[in-house]
Each structure stands twice: as C-alpha cells, then as structure tokens.
Amino acid sequence: MTYFLQQLINGLQLGFVYALIALGYTMVYGIVRLINFAHGDVFMVGAYLGFFAIASWRLPFPVAIVVAMVGCALLGVLIERLAYKPLRRAPRISSLITAIGVSLFLEYFTSLKFVFGPYFRAYPRPFAVRTYELAGITISNIQIIVFGVALVLMVALTLFVNRTKTGLAMRAVSFDHQTAALMGINVNNVISITFGIGAALAGAGGVLYGIAYPQINPFMGIMPGLKAFVAAVLGGIGIIPGAMLGAVIMGVVEKLTEVYISSTLRDAGAFAILIIVLLVRPSGLLGKKQKEKV
Amino acid sequence: MLLEVKDLTVDYGMVRALKEISFSVNEGEIVTLIGANGAGKTTTLKTISGLLKPVSGEIFFQGKRIDGLPGHQIVRMGVIHVPEGRKPFVDLTVEENLRLGAFTRDSGDISGALERVFKSFPRLRERLHQRAGTLSGGELQMLAMGRGLMAKPKLLMLDEPSMGLAPIMVEEIFSIIKEINQQGTAILLVEQNAFMALQIAHRAYVLETGAIVLAGRADELRDNPKVKAAYLGE
Numbered sequence: 001m002t003y004f005l006q007q008l009i010n011g012l013q014l015g016f017v018y019a020l021i022a023l024g025y026t027m028v029y030g031i032v033r034l035i036n037f038a039h040g041d042v043f044m045v046g047a048y049l050g051f052f053a054i055a056s057w058r059l060p061f062p063v064a065i066v067v068a069m070v071g072c073a074l075l076g077v078l079i080e081r082l083a084y085k086p087l088r089r090a091p092r093i094s095s096l097i098t099a100i101g102v103s104l105f106l107e108y109f110t111s112l113k114f115v116f117g118p119y120f121r122a123y124p125r126p127f128a129v130r131t132y133e134l135a136g137i138t139i140s141n142i143q144i145i146v147f148g149v150a151l152v153l154m155v156a157l158t159l160f161v162n163r164t165k166t167g168l169a170m171r172a173v174s175f176d177h178q179t180a181a182l183m184g185i186n187v188n189n190v191i192s193i194t195f196g197i198g199a200a201l202a203g204a205g206g207v208l209y210g211i212a213y214p215q216i217n218p219f220m221g222i223m224p225g226l227k228a229f230v231a232a233v234l235g236g237i238g239i240i241p242g243a244m245l246g247a248v249i250m251g252v253v254e255k256l257t258e259v260y261i262s263s264t265l266r267d268a269g270a271f272a273i274l275i276i277v278l279l280v281r282p283s284g285l286l287g288k289k290q291k292e293k294v
Numbered sequence: 295m296l297l298e299v300k301d302l303t304v305d306y307g308m309v310r311a312l313k314e315i316s317f318s319v320n321e322g323e324i325v326t327l328i329g330a331n332g333a334g335k336t337t338t339l340k341t342i343s344g345l346l347k348p349v350s351g352e353i354f355f356q357g358k359r360i361d362g363l364p365g366h367q368i369v370r371m372g373v374i375h376v377p378e379g380r381k382p383f384v385d386l387t388v389e390e391n392l393r394l395g396a397f398t399r400d401s402g403d404i405s406g407a408l409e410r411v412f413k414s415f416p417r418l419r420e421r422l423h424q425r426a427g428t429l430s431g432g433e434l435q436m437l438a439m440g441r442g443l444m445a446k447p448k449l450l451m452l453d454e455p456s457m458g459l460a461p462i463m464v465e466e467i468f469s470i471i472k473e474i475n476q477q478g479t480a481i482l483l484v485e486q487n488a489f490m491a492l493q494i495a496h497r498a499y500v501l502e503t504g505a506i507v508l509a510g511r512a513d514e515l516r517d518n519p520k521v522k523a524a525y526l527g528e
Contacts, residue, residue: 165397172383172394178345179381184369184398184445 002136007259008252013143013212015251016150020205021228022235022243023157024076024198030174030238031194033092037099038079039202040225041106044218046072046203047123047210048116054124061126065149068203076199077192085188110218123214146208153204154244157197161240170194174238223267227254230274236284245285249273295354296321296480297342297373297449302351302361304334304341311337313504314351319449319482324475326483326491326512328525329501335484336378338501339451342482343375344368355449370398372448378457378484380438384427388418391426391437395444404444411440414470432463439467443474450474451482456490468494488525492516500525 021043028036046068053064083102087095111118130141161167172180173190181187209224210216231250235242250270257269277284297319304312312334319325327335340346342353344365353361360368383391392411396404412419415436421429426437435455442450452471456464464487472494475481485491492498492512500508500521508515515521 165393165401168386168390168394169397171386171390175383175385176381179377179383180394181345181365182343182369182375182377182381183394183441184366185394186364186366 006137007255009137009139009143011252011255012248013146013251014255015231015248016146017205017209017212018224018228018231018251019244019247020150020153020201020208021224022231022247023154023240024202025229025232026235026237026240026243027170027194027198029232030240031170031191032084032088032095034084034095035099035229036079036084036195036198037096037225037229038083038102038106039198040221040223040228041103041110042072042075042079042199042221043202043206043209043225043228044216044221045075045106045110046199046206047216047220048110048206049203050207050210051121051123051216054126064126065204065207068207069200070203072203072206073196073200076195076202079199080192080195085191107218107221116218118218120215120217123210123216125211125214142212146212149204149208153201157201158240160197166190166193227267227270230270234273234277234284236287239284239286242284242286295319296323296356297482298354299338299342300352300354302338302341302353303349304337304346304351305349306337306346310349311504312341312348315501315504315506317499317506317509319480321480322475322478323497324471324481324483324495326485326495326498327501328485328488328491328498331486332503333501334504335501336453339375339377339453339482339484342368342451343373345375366398369445372446373451374442374445374447374449375451376438376442376453376455378453380434382426382429382434382437382441384425386426387423388421388426388429388437389423391441392418392444395441398445403446407444407446411443414443414473415440431458432460432467435459435463435467436470439470439474447479449480449482451484453484454486455483456485456487464490488521489527492521492526 021039024039025036028034049068049071050064053059053067059067079102083098084095087098110116131138161170169185169190172183172185173187177187227250228247231246232243234249235246250273253273254266254270258266295318299315299317301314301316302312303314327338329335337346341348344363348361352359355371355373383394392408393404396407417433418436418440421433429437455467459467468490471481483491483495492515495512498510498512498515499506508521
C-alpha cells in the first residue's frame with residue numbers, strides 16, 4: 001500500500017508537468033482548431049532557458065522560471081504570427097503540416113552547436129535535494145516545488161480565463177471568431193495572447209521537468225509533447241479543466257504501468273489510453289457530445 | 295448623413311453578391327433593406343461591419359471612411375451589427391453575453407448599460423445567470439439586441455430580427471426596435487418580413503439579386519404595386 005501511494009505521488013508529479021504542456025495544446029486548439037505539434041518543442045526551449053538562467057546566468061530559481069515563461073511566450077507568439085497566421089484561411093491540413101515543420105525546425109535548429117548543441121546536458125539543481133518521510137512515503141523538496149508551481153499556475157490560469165475581460169474575450173473567440181469581432185474584440189490579439197499563455201505554461205513545465213528528471217537535450221520535448229497531447233484529447237480537447245484531469249491520469253497510468261507491469265511498456269500504456277478514448281468516448285472525459293452536422 | 299454607402303461591390307466566394315449599390319442612413323432614422331433570400335442583404339451588413347472586404351466602392355460613417363478597417367475598430371466607432379441567427383455565445387451566461395457586448399466600453403459604464411438593457415428587455419434580468427443556450431428563440435433575439443445595445447450604438451444594424459419567431463413575439467420585438475430608435479439610435483434593418491419592416495421604417499430600399507431596384511419613403515413603397523405583389527403578398 002505504501003509502495004502504491006509512493007508510486008501514485010511519483011505519477012502525479014509527472015502528470016502535473018504534463019498538465020502544464022497539455023493546457024497549451026488545448027487552449028490553442030480551442031481558439032484556432034489547430035493541433036500545435038511544435039508545442040512540445042516550446043517546452044524543450046523552456047527547459048533550456050531555465051538551464052541557462054540557472055547554470056550560466058546564476059539567477060535564482062523563481063527568476064529562472066519567469067525567464068523561461070517570458071522567453072517561451074515570445075517564441076509562441078512569434079511562431080503563431082510567422083507560421084500559422086498566414087494560413088488561417090487555408091485548409092486545416094496546411095496548418096497541421098506547418099506545425100510539424102515548425103516542430104522539426106525547432107528540434108534541429110536548437111541542435112546546432114552555436115544554439116543549444118546536440119548533446120545531453122545535466123540539469124543543474126538550484127538547491128540541494130532533501131527528502132521528507134511521512135508515514136513511509138518519501139517526498140522530495142523537488143516534488144513539492146513541482147506540485148506547488150504547477151498548482152499555482154493552473155489556479156492563476158483558471159482565474160484569468162473565468163474572471164478577467166481578456167479571459168472572457170478568449171472564450172468568445174474560441175466559440176466564434178466572427179461574432180467575437182462584432183463585439184469589438186481584436187481577434188488577432190486574442191489569438192496571440194492565447195499562444196503566448198500556452199507557451200509560457202509549457203516553458204514553466206520545461207524547467208520543472210528539468211529539475212525533476214535532470215537531463216535535457218533538444219529532442220526531449222517529443223515524448224512529453226505527445227503525451228500531453230493525448231492528455232488533452234483524453235480530457236476533451238479545447239476544455240481547460242479536461243487537460244488538467246487528462247494529464248494527471250496520464251502521469252499516474254504511465255507510472256503505474258512502469259512499476260507494476262513493465263518499464264518498457266510505460267509508453268505503450270500511455271498511448272493505449274488514446275486508442276481507448278478514441279474508441280469509447282471520442283469527445284473526451286469532459287467533452288460534450290458533438291452532434292454531427294449533416 | 296450618418297452612414298453612406300457608395301457604389302459598393304462585394305464578392306461572396308465566387309459569386310458577385312452586390313453590384314455597385316449606394317444608400318444612406320441619416321441620424322435618427324430607421325432604414326430598412328428588404329428583399330428575397332439571397333438578394334445580398336446580409337452581405338451588405340457584413341461588409342459595413344468589416345467582416346467582408348469589398349471589391350470596390352466606399353463606406354463612410356460620420357464622414358470617415360470605414361471600409362477596409364478591421365471589424366473591432368468599426369465597433370469602436372459605434373456601428374453595431376446584430377447578426378442573422380442571433381449568434382449567442384451559448385456556453386456563456388446571459389450576463390457574460392451582455393458583458394461581451396460592452397467589450398469596447400470602460401467597466402465603469404457597464405452597470406448603467408445593463409440597467410438600460412433591462413428596461414427594454416426585463417426578461418433578460420430574470421435569465422441573467424442562465425446559460426444562453428437555454429433561452430427560447432424570442433429570448434435569444436432579445437439577448438442579441440441587448441448585447442448590441444450594451445455597446446451604446448450610434449447605428450444599430452439588425453439582420454432578420456423576426457426570423458423564426460411567433461407572430462406575437464415579432465410584434466414585441468418590432469415595437470422595441472421602434473422604442474430604441476425613438477431614444478435616438480439610428481437603425482438599419484434587414485428583413486424578409488417586408489410587411490413589418492415597412493411599418494416601422496422611415497425609408498426603405500428594395501434589393502434584388504445584388505442591386506437596389508427601388509428606393510423611397512416606407513409608406514410610399516408600401517403602396518407601390520410592384521412591392522405589394524412581390525413582397526407583401528397582396
């Protein structure tokens with residue numbers, strides 16, 4: 001039982017990092033109906049920005065998270081303006097292919113020696129790792145930080161979307177661009193803000209991932225990105241609480257598959273969820289049933 | 295002149311939807327565009343509100359040229375378009391819908407604007423915290439118009455407000471339109487229900503396959519034999 005609880009906590013830790021990535025997928029999908037496959041690579045850039053902030057610029061850890069979030073927000077807005085905005089009226093497949101192109105570009109461009117370099121780097125721990133025991137369960141200060149930062153960001157996002165004027169505009173645009181414009185909303189700005197917020201969350205996720213699983217490389221975003229995407233689909237793509245729920249489930253399933261079944265089946269367990277969801281409940285756990293329009 | 299449309303030509307997809315139409319709306323007026331389905335009425339409104347870009351022609355609002363401006367800037371000038379089909383944000387509450395209508399205004403003005411809307415549409419106050427998706431057709435039309443009023447329009451453009459409503463509800467909506475106009479808002483009304491539209495309008499234009507074929511005072515058009523035959527079913 002203790003072992004199970006221990007693994008549950010480890011799974012939750014992973015799930016909270018996935019949640020920060022999944023939110024960007026789901027918000028961007030909600031607002032422009034695009035699966036932004038470059039999103040996992042933005043997460044990678046966030047991890048590197050945190051790495052440089054801590055290791056090279058010697059900034060304190062909270063500042064490093066802010067640096068990663070701001071840097072990724074700018075990157076997210078830039079990607080939207082340069083790659084996706086010109087295609088907004090094009091068939092959806094064009095944007096999807098472009099997203100894959102942006103993803104490959106980020107992976108290979110950052111692999112260049114004068115950018116991040118193609119090799120693995122050990123992530124610096126900004127503080128000594130401490131562990132605490134509670135009823136036989138070990139929790140590290142790293143885990144507490146991951147939970148704490150992720151929770152604060154998710155609560156902040158929920159409040160932002162539900163309580164602010166800009167959040168209301170985001171919900172209006174995600175429902176219908178034309179009608180939102182008739183309300184006097186600058187739709188292009190709202191789309192940029194959405195990309196920026198999603199990318200900032202992924203950037204924070206990258207730093208948390210770095211301190212929790214301390215080895216990074218330019219291709220590190222692929223797997224967490226895919227799993228966060230599955231998490232967003234699992235929760236119901238376009239629905240913010242759905243992404244959080246889906247991500248937590250993904251993290252826990254992945255961890256439990258690893259320790260109880262086989263560590264090589266870890267990823268298979270995660271992706272089996274995608275297949276099951278698509279078969280049983282294609283609109284996701286919190287998704288509304290879509291009426292097919294004939 | 296509040297709104298002036300000059301030689302406006304607009305394509306909708308591959309089709310030429312409007313061919314060099316010209317018309318105007320003065321301060322304090324109700325002007326109606328009547329015509330059959332597909333005559334170009336909705337296209338006209340969408341072009342004025344910036345959702346469609348014209349091929350040629352000019353649109354002036356209070357003397358300033360507005361064609362080519364993005365939609366949100368046109369809203370800021372006081373040109374408010376209540377779209378066909380009402381387009382409520384069905385997942386949001388009635389209150390959130392109304393707040394969106396006031397998006398361009400300072401938050402300090404909102405409670406006053408809400409009271410103003412409740413005066414015309416008392417039923418919206420009762421439904422304030424309900425999801426818009428739960429409203430009836432007539433209530434949705436009230437919500438759409440209330441949402442438009444929240445922006446304090448100088449020109450309110452209504453696209454088919456009577457569509458799909460029971461006759462008694464149509465009467466109610468039209469009397470409210472008249473009331474809004476009497477309080478000083480100019481109205482550009484697009485209707486298939488020519489009978490009702492010509493009763494409350496000051497002037498009217500008849501649109502046929504993208505061109506204006508008749509124009510004049512509403513009471514004159516009401517007696518025009520061609521209009522009677524084609525649009526009033528007499």
